[in-house]
Amino acid sequence: MSATAVEAPVEAPPPRKKKAIVMLALALALGGGGFASTYLGLWSPAALIGGSAKPDQGAAAATAVVFVDVPKIEMNIPGSRGRSLVLSAAIETDETHRAEVEHLMPRVLDAFTSFLSGIDPGAYDKRGVLEIIRSELVTRSRYVVGEEPVKDLLITEFLIR
Template sequence: MANEEEVEEEGTKKKSKMPLIIGLVLALAGGGGGFFAVQSGMLFGDHAKVEADSHEEIAAFPDVVFVPMEPLIINLGQGAQNQYLRFRAQLEVGGAFEAEVTTLLPRVMDILNGYLRAVDMHDLENPNALIRLRAQMLRRIQIVTGEGRVKDLLIMEFVLN
């Protein structure tokens, strides 16, 4: 039996731990190299730029004032079977021009009243016509108030009765 134990001890050689150590060293070196590449900006963009962008201040809103207009009720005439259009809007104006545009509101209302009375009933009933009508009205308003004063026309109500 003593011979059998000696054979068993001689038959089981210790395996080398060198591949395990080499693998561990290579894994650490790869992880360190990857960390350095990402931190230095070699991979996935410039890290310093990302930090600078995150600390940028948010720009303030531009100086805009909304000038409300009186509602218009327009009789669409004989061809429309005496239907009415109820129209209400606001003008988007630069803050410096608010007083000037407010002074010209009666002229703006006159221009819109005349334009909307002249529009054909079929144009008013078309769902896509509102975009074209809005652009036409804005252009007329900009001509009356002067270029650069009125930025946009916001239609609050456009109802056919």
């Protein structure tokens, strides 16, 4: 008997599967292109949603940083062997709150002095005392003046003699 090999025809995928594969590849290519263009900074989705509102000059002037000097504090450290403390600082605020900070400066100075006089004399010899004092002075200035006006506090001079 002679064997004739009958080759079965190779079936092509149905058009429906082909269409799904093409759509998936197209979606991946477009998604990758969108991600790449956003990552490279060519456009911003947030700008499309929020609009491109330009900040006005009045808002920029209101947020200008201003430093209000706290009068220099010179005091003897209580309970120590004749040591004294000299501290100069400036409160960081903006132009709209400058008058308020200057008006309440006597209360701020009182709060600073009462805190500094209550520190244990041995604490001045510890490492990191300046950071602790700075954070406490920021807290006290925000308590006196308010949260919004006081942005930060800069210690410009800290001397223990």
